Amino acid sequence: MTQDTPMPRAWFRISIQDALLVLMFAALVFLAHDAPQKLLLAALGVLQLIEGRTSKLNTLAGRMTWTLLQLIVIYRLIFITDGIQTNYYLLLLLPVASTATFRGVTGTVLISVLAVGAYLSFLLPKPLFYIDYREVYLGPEEQHILAIRCLLLGVVALLVNSLGDAVRRESARYKKTAEQLAVANQNLLDAEAAMRRSERLAALGQLSAGLAHELRNPLGSIRGSAELLTRATTNDNAVARELAGIISEEVDRTNSLVTRFLDFARPLEPRLETTDVTDVIERGARHARVSIIRNYSPELPPIPIDPALMEQVFINLLTNAAQASAEDAPVTVATRLLKDEAEISVIDRGCGIPPDKIETIFNPFVTTKQNGVGLGLAIVARIIDGHGGKIAVESEPGKGSTFRITLPIEK
Numbered sequence: 001m002t003q004d005t006p007m008p009r010a011w012f013r014i015s016i017q018d019a020l021l022v023l024m025f026a027a028l029v030f031l032a033h034d035a036p037q038k039l040l041l042a043a044l045g046v047l048q049l050i051e052g053r054t055s056k057l058n059t060l061a062g063r064m065t066w067t068l069l070q071l072i073v074i075y076r077l078i079f080i081t082d083g084i085q086t087n088y089y090l091l092l093l094l095p096v097a098s099t100a101t102f103r104g105v106t107g108t109v110l111i112s113v114l115a116v117g118a119y120l121s122f123l124l125p126k127p128l129f130y131i132d133y134r135e136v137y138l139g140p141e142e143q144h145i146l147a148i149r150c151l152l153l154g155v156v157a158l159l160v161n162s163l164g165d166a167v168r169r170e171s172a173r174y175k176k177t178a179e180q181l182a183v184a185n186q187n188l189l190d191a192e193a194a195m196r197r198s199e200r201l202a203a204l205g206q207l208s209a210g211l212a213h214e215l216r217n218p219l220g221s222i223r224g225s226a227e228l229l230t231r232a233t234t235n236d237n238a239v240a241r242e243l244a245g246i247i248s249e250e251v252d253r254t255n256s257l258v259t260r261f262l263d264f265a266r267p268l269e270p271r272l273e274t275t276d277v278t279d280v281i282e283r284g285a286r287h288a289r290v291s292i293i294r295n296y297s298p299e300l301p302p303i304p305i306d307p308a309l310m311e312q313v314f315i316n317l318l319t320n321a322a323q324a325s326a327e328d329a330p331v332t333v334a335t336r337l338l339k340d341e342a343e344i345s346v347i348d349r350g351c352g353i354p355p356d357k358i359e360t361i362f363n364p365f366v367t368t369k370q371n372g373v374g375l376g377l378a379i380v381a382r383i384i385d386g387h388g389g390k391i392a393v394e395s396e397p398g399k400g401s402t403f404r405i406t407l408p409i410e411k
Helices: 016-031 035-050 060-079 089-102 105-123 140-232 238-265 277-288 307-324 376-386
Strands: 273-275 292-295 303-305 331-337 341-348 390-396 400-408
Touching (some): 060 089, 060 105, 105 140, 140 238, 273 277, 273 307, 277 331, 277 341, 303 307, 307 331, 307 341, 307 400
Parallel strands (some): 292 331
16 A cells, blocks of 8 residues: 555444443343343444444434434334333433434434333233233332333433533534634635745846846847848848848847836836726727627626726736637636625636646746747736735636636725
8 A cells, every 4th residue: 555545444433432332232132031132132232333433324314214223123122021111111212312412402302202102102902012911000109100211211312412412512613613724724825825926026026127127238239230230231132131120020029028027027006096897807808809708797896906007917818818719719707796805707718727837827937828928927916916916717728717816895
């Protein structure tokens, strides 16, 4: 078995309490007078030991079925051991107490009434039972004792139910606390990841700014030299003119890349205005020249954003969605109102993002495009972080991607 393979779980675990239970039922079996009594006591011990130990039996239907089986076995045991005068009447507490631990008052009362009714049924006329046992005569004292026995069943059932109810409430409270801790832990992990990403972006932004400024001057010199070369070249020297044109085109492309570096490195200070985000989405779609399917929530109020920066966000996301999709594939933009946040989703049905790129897709210079630079989504992440929001991506290769942006509704 390898290190990563989980150990198989036992069908159920035997505790000290279970061992004591086995010993006590073994003693009852030993003290029984005949084989039928021994067999029924052993069966009852097995039922009591297995109860609630498997997933199928731990459901409401499974527990109720198991309780009824116990009641049937106990009824049969009382039936063959003097009926109403049996010494095994206390065993009726087992299904009653078992029900009280996992059901409310109503279920406990019903099982208690059923157990008392089964016990009192032995007072019915003999022809109802196909067994020959002596007539039962109950004097005043015996009737008094019988009433006490029946009432004690109900008292024990309600007491166990009270304890079980307290345990259920504590269990629900602990479960809720565990869920809250899980959410808080996930939020902490997300915050740590966002902080690490911000630190990487800040460091790379400084590096990009220095590099871009250093490249601007030589690029200008190269571009000027290429223009002079073009003017000085005669028309019959086609090779020289073509090379000069290539130099100018590559300089323009590199200069555009330097501009994007500077955009990425520029300090981000959003100028927040309470704006209808759907208007910004519409402007971004027009500038990106992307047709979208609108699924806007009318409940979403205007939110504090920098319209120009958020327009750039939607231009980048819509452009990426359109490039990743087929020509006739739709790009959907949906908005909805959360508790104290606005959520905007950009959904495409394109090629999706490889699983190994999901965790790093917002890092600079990470791209899935053949000719991409990898700054578009990094700039988007910086803008969203500057607004105090979050961006996440869900993607499945071959089925498309969903970029979800959450922004605070109040400043």
